[in-house]
Amino acid sequence: MSGDLAARQAALVAALVAGADVPDGFDVRLVGVARVALLRKRAGEVARHWPLLAAGLGTRWPGVFLDWAAGRPTGGGLRDGWDLARTLRDQGTLPLLGADELAVREATARYDGVDPPRPRRCPALVRAGGAVAVQVAGRVRLLRPARNR
């Protein structure tokens, strides 16, 4: 089998990060071990971009991230954490620290979930999971942290 390295590499990456079947001939168990190792590494990168979200989830962080990220290709640590925080917010399971972090991020930049976040040009007041943040002339402040209801 030769002459098609590009397609074979693409099929392997799809199996590792996008939930595709493991290509024929590979050791399915070992590729599965590598898939989980990639998710753990990715969890560490997202935690660096979203330290409060990860801290708020505490010991549940790796598990919550891996469940969410499995089969979902990365958009980079910043966007992965953003997407996850929004998902948890919509489910009502975003931890308080994560809500504070999300509110600040939403006030800082406009992110449509598709293209990379862009800095906001206009003043903004945003709420996320009970937290409120404001941005004026590029300065962002957490007006009200999220609280237990």
Added chain:
Amino acid sequence: MIPEAYGVGIGWRPEISGFFADLPGLRFVEVIAESVPPTGPLPTGLAGLRDRGVTVVPHGVRLSLGGAEPVEPARVTRFAAVAEQLDAPLVSEHIAFVRAGGLEAGHLLPLPRSREAVDAVVANVRRVQAELSVPIALEPIAALFDWPDDELDEADFLTEILDRTDALLLLDVANVYANARNRGTDPTALLDRLPLERVGYVHVAGGTEHDGVYHDTHTHPVPAAVLDLIRELCARHRPPALLLERDGAYPPAPELRAELDAMAAASGYPTVT
């Protein structure tokens, strides 16, 4: 062509920047190339090391030299600019790919040891070399799995790439250990077949076993078996430099210092602590 003997070094990471101030014998470090701004001021800690005369080698992790597609020109330009910015005597990257089909893998993935893959790597390395004014050292990776249809064994695969590109070898003894352990082979058998006189420098790192497989994590202590492999390597041909890679779960400074001392003892280079 072969760099001067720098002895023992350690990868510079912003999280442990303070650790470097107290290493009087340190003569070289490595930095992740993608983390260095190609123009403008360097991160403070890194600038301080340059001022002390410490050599800084940029280590690329995202060029994807083993990708079937040509390496992205913008990445190559940036990589070369970082080398200039650091006034580095050499640079390094991996024999691996990190993306394909529009998807990022998020880590270094192994290549099939095929002639087609050799051709792809060689073409990409030459594209990078065309923009560099210093040598590049190529690093074989730790693989958690192999491709099903290898045509070459690892030594022949690597030697052919080095011969055709005239690149240096960045030999990671922790990767050699990990691969040998996971494949059930003898790590010294690979050392016996590699062109050790082409080694630009050596990587050393820790790892751990997980799911029945040894993972080269860079977040665990360096195993004694990896230190033994340094001794085996130096008995054959001592490399100009050995560099500790630590990428997270940073231990207290005395533990890192002890690892650097152990590397010095195993290689016979002076301690840097």
